[in-house]
Amino acid sequence: MDSDIKKLTAMIQAFVAERDWAQFHDPKSMSMALAVEASELMEHFTWLHTPAQVESYLSEHREDVADEMADVMVYLLELMAILNVDPVEAVERKMKKNAAKYPVEKSKGNRKKYIEL
Numbered sequence: 001m002d003s004d005i006k007k008l009t010a011m012i013q014a015f016v017a018e019r020d021w022a023q024f025h026d027p028k029s030m031s032m033a034l035a036v037e038a039s040e041l042m043e044h045f046t047w048l049h050t051p052a053q054v055e056s057y058l059s060e061h062r063e064d065v066a067d068e069m070a071d072v073m074v075y076l077l078e079l080m081a082i083l084n085v086d087p088v089e090a091v092e093r094k095m096k097k098n099a100a101k102y103p104v105e106k107s108k109g110n111r112k113k114y115i116e117l
Ligand SMILES: [Mg+2]
Pocket: 037, 040, 067, 068, 071
């Protein structure tokens, strides 16, 4: 998995380098672009309310939704590379923090924020 992420990051960096786009990819612009792509992902689900509606929608638009998820991940992986953040280490570290904030015995089956537990 780690090497898959490194491979994807290298692919993204090569794509950017071939187009000489690194000059435009400052952290502010990248984080904004990431948020725009996250909004494009949300747009697919905006007016879907039930699991049946989602399933029906995905039967025709799964690849479009996957494309938006990929856009988010592309910007995120590139931003992590720009800021010298290791994706695997960052996720592992954050999941440990999440586990401490949301202990199973207090969190299982409820959606309360950690400050309410
Ligand atoms: Mg997009």
